[in-house]
Amino acid sequence: MKGSVGALGEFGLIRELTSRISGTPAVRLGPGDDAAVVAAPDRRVVASTDILVEGRHFRRDWSTAYDVGRKAAAQNLADIAAMGATPSAVLLGLVVPAELPATWPVELMDGIRDECQVAGAGVAGGDVVRGDTVIVSITALGDLAGREPVTRTGARPGDLVAVTGWLGWSAAGHAVLSRGFRSPRAFVEAHRRPEPPYPAGPAGAALGATSMTDVSDGLIADLGHIAQGSKVRIDIRSAALDMPAQLNDIGQAVGVDPLQWVLTGGEDHAIVATFPPETKLPARWRVIGEVLPSRGRGAPVAPGGAAPPRVTVDGAPWEKAGGWDHFAG
Amino acid sequence: MKGSVGALGEFGLIRELTSRISGTPAVRLGPGDDAAVVAAPDRRVVASTDILVEGRHFRRDWSTAYDVGRKAAAQNLADIAAMGATPSAVLLGLVVPAELPATWPVELMDGIRDECQVAGAGVAGGDVVRGDTVIVSITALGDLAGREPVTRTGARPGDLVAVTGWLGWSAAGHAVLSRGFRSPRAFVEAHRRPEPPYPAGPAGAALGATSMTDVSDGLIADLGHIAQGSKVRIDIRSAALDMPAQLNDIGQAVGVDPLQWVLTGGEDHAIVATFPPETKLPARWRVIGEVLPSRGRGAPVAPGGAAPPRVTVDGAPWEKAGGWDHFAG
Numbered sequence: 001m002k003g004s005v006g007a008l009g010e011f012g013l014i015r016e017l018t019s020r021i022s023g024t025p026a027v028r029l030g031p032g033d034d035a036a037v038v039a040a041p042d043r044r045v046v047a048s049t050d051i052l053v054e055g056r057h058f059r060r061d062w063s064t065a066y067d068v069g070r071k072a073a074a075q076n077l078a079d080i081a082a083m084g085a086t087p088s089a090v091l092l093g094l095v096v097p098a099e100l101p102a103t104w105p106v107e108l109m110d111g112i113r114d115e116c117q118v119a120g121a122g123v124a125g126g127d128v129v130r131g132d133t134v135i136v137s138i139t140a141l142g143d144l145a146g147r148e149p150v151t152r153t154g155a156r157p158g159d160l161v162a163v164t165g166w167l168g169w170s171a172a173g174h175a176v177l178s179r180g181f182r183s184p185r186a187f188v189e190a191h192r193r194p195e196p197p198y199p200a201g202p203a204g205a206a207l208g209a210t211s212m213t214d215v216s217d218g219l220i221a222d223l224g225h226i227a228q229g230s231k232v233r234i235d236i237r238s239a240a241l242d243m244p245a246q247l248n249d250i251g252q253a254v255g256v257d258p259l260q261w262v263l264t265g266g267e268d269h270a271i272v273a274t275f276p277p278e279t280k281l282p283a284r285w286r287v288i289g290e291v292l293p294s295r296g297r298g299a300p301v302a303p304g305g306a307a308p309p310r311v312t313v314d315g316a317p318w319e320k321a322g323g324w325d326h327f328a329g
Numbered sequence: 330m331k332g333s334v335g336a337l338g339e340f341g342l343i344r345e346l347t348s349r350i351s352g353t354p355a356v357r358l359g360p361g362d363d364a365a366v367v368a369a370p371d372r373r374v375v376a377s378t379d380i381l382v383e384g385r386h387f388r389r390d391w392s393t394a395y396d397v398g399r400k401a402a403a404q405n406l407a408d409i410a411a412m413g414a415t416p417s418a419v420l421l422g423l424v425v426p427a428e429l430p431a432t433w434p435v436e437l438m439d440g441i442r443d444e445c446q447v448a449g450a451g452v453a454g455g456d457v458v459r460g461d462t463v464i465v466s467i468t469a470l471g472d473l474a475g476r477e478p479v480t481r482t483g484a485r486p487g488d489l490v491a492v493t494g495w496l497g498w499s500a501a502g503h504a505v506l507s508r509g510f511r512s513p514r515a516f517v518e519a520h521r522r523p524e525p526p527y528p529a530g531p532a533g534a535a536l537g538a539t540s541m542t543d544v545s546d547g548l549i550a551d552l553g554h555i556a557q558g559s560k561v562r563i564d565i566r567s568a569a570l571d572m573p574a575q576l577n578d579i580g581q582a583v584g585v586d587p588l589q590w591v592l593t594g595g596e597d598h599a600i601v602a603t604f605p606p607e608t609k610l611p612a613r614w615r616v617i618g619e620v621l622p623s624r625g626r627g628a629p630v631a632p633g634g635a636a637p638p639r640v641t642v643d644g645a646p647w648e649k650a651g652g653w654d655h656f657a658g
Contacts, residue, residue: 028373032558033480034411034542035377035471040369044357047453048364049468051422053460082363093380093422093466124376131382137422137466139378142364151362213363229361 005105006098006130013096013105013128020109024122026088026143036124038089038141046142046149048079051093054134062177065104067192069111071267072136074194075216077119078269080142081201082214084150087119092126093137100134108136119198147205150273152229154210159274161234161289162281164204165197166190167219167241168258171265172250179254184246196269200284204273207281212273218264220311220318223272223289227310230274235312236263236289263318334434335427335459342425342434342457349438353451355417355472365453367418367470375471375478377408380422383463391506394433396521398440400596401465404545406448407525407598409471411543413479413534416448416527421455422466429463437465448527476534479541479602481558488539488603490563490618491610494526495519496548496570497587500594501579508583513575525598529613533602536610541602547593549640549647552601552618556639559603564641565592565618592647 005013018031029037038045050072052058058068077087092112096105105128113123121140173191182188196214204212211226219236227234241262251258274291275281295308309317334342347360358366367374379401381387387397406416421441425434434457442452450469502520511517525543533541540555548565556563570591580587603620604610624637638646 029478029480033478033482034408035375035414035469035478037412037473037478038374038376039372040374041372043368043370043372045367045369045374045470046364047367047418047420047468047470049420049422049454049466050456051424051458051464051466053424053458056459079363083366085364089376091376091378091468093378093468095380095382095464125378127379129380129382130385131464132462133460135380135424135460135464135466137378137380137464139376139420139422139468140364141374141376144366149358149362149364149366151358153362 001102001106003102004098005096005100005102008102010128013102016102016106017109017128020106021113021123027122027124031125036089036091038124040143042144042146044144046080046083046085046144047139048076049137049139050076051135051137063192065107066111068136069108070115070193072138073112073115074196074269076138076140077115077121077198078196078214080140081196081198082212082271083142084147084201084205084209084212085142085144086202087121087140087142087198089122089124089141090116091124091139094126094128095131095135096128097132097134098130145202150205150209150212152211152213152226155226155230155232155274155291156210157232157291157293158277159210159291160277160279160287161223161236161272161274161291162285162287163270163272164200164285165270166195166268167215167270168247168261168265168268170194170267171261172247172258175254175256176250184250186246187250190268194267194269197271200271204271207275208279209273209275212271215266215268215270215272217266219272220263223311226274231294233292233294233308233310233312234289235292235315238314240286240288242286263313330431330435332431333427334425334429334431337431339457342431345431345435346438346457349435350442350452356451356453360454365418365420367453369472371473371475373473375409375412375414375473376468377405378466378468379405380464380466392521394436395440397465398437399444399522401467402441402444403523403525403598405467405469406444406450406527407543409469410525410527410530411541411600412471413476413530413538413541414471414473415531416450416469416471418451418453418470419445420453420468423455423457424460424464425457426461426463427459474531479534479538481540481542481555483539484555484559484561484603484620485539486561486620486622487606488620489606489608489616490552490565490601490603490620491614491616492599492601493529493614494599495524495597496544496599497576497590497594497597499523499596500590501576501587504583504585505579513579515575516579519597523596523598526600529600533600536604537608538602538604541600544595544597544599544601546595548601549592552640555603560623562621562623562637562639562641563618564621564644567643569615569617571615592642
């Protein structure tokens with residue numbers, strides 16, 4: 001396919017995009033009508049929307065369109081999994097400049113389709129319009145299969161904190177890329193194309209998770225959402241975190257404590273959850289900390305009498321902690 | 330509220346936006362977690378996404394943020410109704426420049442909430458990010474209540490074509506506004522804030538509609554989608570269309586045949602459907618034409634042996650017909 005999306009035209013582009021996707025059982029009626037119809041056997045549907053802006057959430061010179069599609073779909077599908085649900089379908093809203101090569105949105109769609117396939121979902125529909133910069137909006141839907149959704153509000157003092165999936169890999173890959181390197185490939189790939197552990201969401205729910213979220217903003221920031229929502233504190237044991245030797249090597253090469261990436265790097269979409277202390281967790285879950293009462297003996301004292309930090313590392317505040325504020329900087 | 334969205338910050342803005350909405354029975358879990366949970370009693374969910382770009386789909390100097398919210402929600406909720414479903418919830422994806430006054434997204438949310446209320450839906454969640462221009466992405470969900478979805482593919486020769494809602498009002502309002510006028514108010518208001526006949530969607534399905542769509546691109550264009558999907562032709566009787574005297578007055582004032590607005594003006598989100606010929610339609614449905622076989626006696630001959638036009642007006646092609654191609658012009 002040659003030429004720009006402007007030359008292809010709106011209907012030509014929609015034809016190309018819909019030709020890339022194939023039916024899945026959950027998508028009862030796919031693109032081409034006023035709306036799609038998606039199976040919701042549980043009689044409830046889990047739904048999440050994310051919107052990604054070129055230059056802010058992805059760079060066309062760092063990531064292929066295919067990888068942007070994989071990543072955009074992954075971050076939304078991970079939100080569905082983090083509720084304890086199984087992803088069923090996504091809808092795509094796409095803004096493209098007329099001069100964009102027509103191959104770009106088509107390869108984006110290939111990436112979305114392939115990531116959906118990994119998660120067990122299908123592409124149900126979408127909308128494409130013209131604008132000045134590339135914007136990718138994805139809404140993901142999922143099914144709870146009779147389980148209650150696992151929110152951020154159910155963690156109780158004494159619960160275990162456990163994680164499954166990758167932590168810090170995307171941030172290390174970003175550090176490598178931003179210094180102009182293209183290797184180690186595993187971390188660069190992790191930045192371009194996260195691999196959320198989708199089945200861990202429903203599995204965590206079935207194991208009795210009291211709270212759950214995916215790590216999109218960073219482990220401390222996302223556990224902070226759980227701690228705030230559940231009105232508890234959480235302490236992470238740094239020695240329990242998985243620190244691959246290669247992550248240490250990259251840290252040394254670029255002069256960054258790799259623990260910083262593991263604790264504050266987002267975008268890997270690991271699943272982190274709290275479980276009652278007696279829970280027997282399968283090996284793929286790694287216990288990394290404990291839920292503590294909001295206040296009381298052992299709570300660290302914040303300067304100036306402020307509220308103690310919600311999340312600590314080995315009993316102390318992590319100085320460089322904090323999530324992203326997308327309006328800052 | 331004073332200041333810009335940049336001064337308010339991401340979390341401050343999200344707090345303001347979520348404070349504007351209130352719970353509805355269908356929204357089981359609203360904003361604030363990884364994903365929302367929405368009731369889907371039918372075991373299927375109808376879903377549609379639209380993405381609106383400032384300067385292309387709305388102008389901040391022509392429409393208030395509130396009206397943009399009403400309109401953005403309306404066009405998506407109308408897609409749900411046009412499948413024969415009842416809207417249940419919407420999710421919002423929003424891109425805002427840091428320098429945008431914080432009142433703008435807040436009033437937008439008020440408009441989305443109020444339009445949802447008209448349609449019987451709730452706001453379930455969303456995502457807000459920073460970018461150079463305002464982008465509003467809305468995903469609407471709905472429930473079929475046991476009925477089959479009414480697509481664009483079931484129209485049969487002999488069926489009646491009937492419409493309910495407004496036609497040409499938004500286009501007339503646009504013509505008025507683009508000439509620098511602010512009245513007649515009814516048409517200007519119709520352009521700023523369409524009033525889709527939401528209950529007509531499920532009602533049309535219950536009446537046995539063989540195909541249905543909402544008029545978003547223009548009556549001829551949208552009936553063209555039905556004609557193409559159903560492999561039929563459709564003839565509209567112009568004398569059967571509702572032509573309010575005021576529409577004629579505006580047409581005379583600005584030198585436009587008002588029939589052009591009624592036949593090709595979109596954005597009013599009337600509901601148009603085909604019904605078996607024996608169907609007894611309630612008074613709010615106006616029969617405006619007939620479904621014809623794809624080819625055969627009486628089919629107009631297109632120049633150069635091309636396929637005959639899918640939609641005709643009083644038996645002849647409408648010369649100025651055609652929908653919008655969002656990449657053209």
